[in-house]
Amino acid sequence: MMKASGFPYVVPMLLLSVAFFATPFAVLVGFSFAGPGGATLDHYARFFGDAFNFRVLVNTARLGLETVVGTTVLGIPIALLYWHGGRNLRQVLIFLTLIPMLTSNVVRTFAWIVILGRQGPISETLMALGLTGMPTSLLFTELGLLMAMCQIDLPLIILPLIAILSRTPVQLTEAAQVSGAGPWRILVTVLLPLMLPGLLAGWILVFASTSSSFVTQAVIGGARNVYVPQLIYREVGTLFDWPLASAIAVVLLLSTGCLLVALTMISRHRRLVGHA
């Protein structure tokens, strides 16, 4: 039970949450039910009644999950390198992780136009290797967008992993080796369970960031790959159908929120907490 004397310290946080999260969210939900004759479910029915919208929702969730997988595959080796590395290597890795985060998302996105374009390094490499006879553009493709999203969101998974591993002695792997475990066994049975709380935190951040990344989705994905943020922008800024835009935003928030709750529940599981 909370001590009576502790409550005043929580008040500022509560007030901030009510003012800047709960109230705007309530307004958003209110808008999504607004109809000419009072509250209505019409906007939600319109959203789910259109197969195109439902497909956009599924595509957005899929992009989020694919980016989670991509960043995990790329992030774990980098975090382990940091864990095993000396002071200099750690500083370099932290620098390389943080610098992109300090650069505007818009700048990073436009840099990807050059990288993925016909005259970019990927196309040049493919041609130099003889894998393709003509310049190839990955712009406006899901693969190109996935590559850009993985690079942009990679720090969000590396940093929680580093935070977890920094508290863990490196000698742990030596102990496992002495006990007869091979590299894969050490990774699967020792390191991954150890890193799981960090991974879960990273997954939440990456999924939320990817599924709401309007600029990158619009610029790299083009108009053929439509995701929920673009749908919301279209309804607000072009069609001025705010109630429908609110309903779509609530659906996006709820679907991201469900995943967040599920991952939080997993991270609090007794067996996982025990490993951490």
Next chain:
Amino acid sequence: MRDFQMTRRGFGFLAAGAAVSAMLPVSARAAGAGAVAATFPGSWEDAYRTVLTPMVQKAGYDLTIAPALAQDQLAKVMASPGNPPYDTLLMSPGQMAVAIENDLIQKIDPSKLSNWGMLDPSFQGEYGPTVTIEVNGIAYNPDLVPKPKGYRDLFENPAYSGKVSWTGFASNTAVMAYTEIAKIFGSGPNDMDAVFKLFKAHPEHLKGVVDSTNHQMTLFQQGEIAVFMCSTGNVARLKSLGLNAEFAHPETGSPAAPVNIHLTKGTANLDAAYAYMDAAISKAAQDQLKEPPTEMFPTNKDVALTPAIEAYVTREQLKAMVYPDWVEINKHRPDWIRQFDALVAG
């Protein structure tokens, strides 16, 4: 040296003082010291800030140029009725019709504009002056493709296959092109089914659909696309960046759109807004804005056209341009937007 010490109460006073001082510009603005003018982002924003801000300051007012696309301007003004974030809006007739319908702009008092008489009567709108005419057509890279004759050529000549980029119906430039294509391949400007059918028959054109003309400028720069629907201003901007870009008038006529400054309903800074409007239609401003990189067509009749602008369009040719029926377009636009998005996404 004494240690720096601060009590909690002292910190509280300091924080409160900082908060109050941060609010000062807001109260100054509320007192009517300056105008916030919404302007299209990019070259418009740069040009208006450079040319108009000093002129308005000379008239005794501050001017803040706020970049926003016309649709975004509308959305923001709709979001705060009675307390508009902009004192003036910059838009074409398509958005003007929406603004009037939603009671977002007000009629102006021409007696407050000393340069009003220098405008041709067709540029003296009751909802604000026309500051330039955007002439639309086709931008192309002569290194990569031949000069297009018109919209039909883009679909029928294999030289353009996979090299043309389009935007959705949210863009005015795109809508004007689509209504022309509907006339060519369908029964009239609103026969958009003919346009959708045409795109279905030419899926290579759907690959190059992006969200805005700004993205197309970037892609053109990178050599990703060779053709896109544009205004003469887009081509002037690309040329100023050293790119090989040319403008083609479609054989069926070039769609044109007047760009107007409107007075937002409920603005608290009327005098500053009028000073800004007056500056925008003055000879001094338009003489500068007609030069590269903006090359805006001057609506002030005392301003002579440059050879570069005359190469695109002369004052006499203006009347022969195609001026779409925006009221009719706005009626269908939401439906067209949704249909086209679904078509593009496959």
